[in-house]
Amino acid sequence: MIRNHFNKSYQVSKSKLSCQLENFLFELGSSSFSCSPYEVCLFLAWCDANGKTPVHVRNCSDIGVKKPVCKCPRRLALGTVKVKIAQLKALFEKMGRCGPWVQGKGNPAASEEVAIYQEQVREEQSLGHVAPSQAVPMFLPKVKIIAMYINRKLEEEMGGTQLLGIFGPGNKPGNNSWRLVGIGRTI
Numbered sequence: 001m002i003r004n005h006f007n008k009s010y011q012v013s014k015s016k017l018s019c020q021l022e023n024f025l026f027e028l029g030s031s032s033f034s035c036s037p038y039e040v041c042l043f044l045a046w047c048d049a050n051g052k053t054p055v056h057v058r059n060c061s062d063i064g065v066k067k068p069v070c071k072c073p074r075r076l077a078l079g080t081v082k083v084k085i086a087q088l089k090a091l092f093e094k095m096g097r098c099g100p101w102v103q104g105k106g107n108p109a110a111s112e113e114v115a116i117y118q119e120q121v122r123e124e125q126s127l128g129h130v131a132p133s134q135a136v137p138m139f140l141p142k143v144k145i146i147a148m149y150i151n152r153k154l155e156e157e158m159g160g161t162q163l164l165g166i167f168g169p170g171n172k173p174g175n176n177s178w179r180l181v182g183i184g185r186t187i
């Protein structure tokens with residue numbers, strides 16, 4: 001129940017992505033059951049239309065400017081692309097399309113084509129002077145206090161099961177904060 005609460009926003013964005021994917025594939029005359037790695041790449045490129053990260057052309061005067069107003073292309077940030085690929089992998093896995101993509105079988109989002117697409121996005125953004133968004137560092141004692149508090153709450157709720165909050169940087173563009181990214185079980 002608690003885990004669901006923490007993962008709610010992730011689940012909402014995943015189901016939104018699922019609807020977008022189905023509609024996109026329907027237009028192509030395909031479906032998520034027959035979707036190929038190439039179609040996954042097409043879908044990711046289509047998602048790019050909603051991007052807000054400027055990928056500057058060479059000599060753009062807004063390079064390094066915090067809120068650029070230039071006409072350079074706007075793309076999805078690399079971190080967002082990575083999250084979408086992870087969500088797509090999970091969607092296909094849920095449908096039974098598991099494992100790496102080999103000879104027309106497996107998870108199309110776990111294919112070499114999609115890995116190359118991600119690498120191309122990374123290259124394009126490093127050439128386009130896109131600074132990777134970095135989390136504001138949170139000092140370890142503060143993380144520990146928060147983790148201890150969450151663990152205590154979880155133990156109360158879960159009847160003494162030792163669970164551990166896992167922290168990571170926020171992955172939304174502009175969300176420069178640490179957040180709880182998962183719940184782990186201590187061994």
Ligand SMILES: [Zn+2]
Nearest residue numbers: 056060070072
């Ligand atoms: Zn620019």
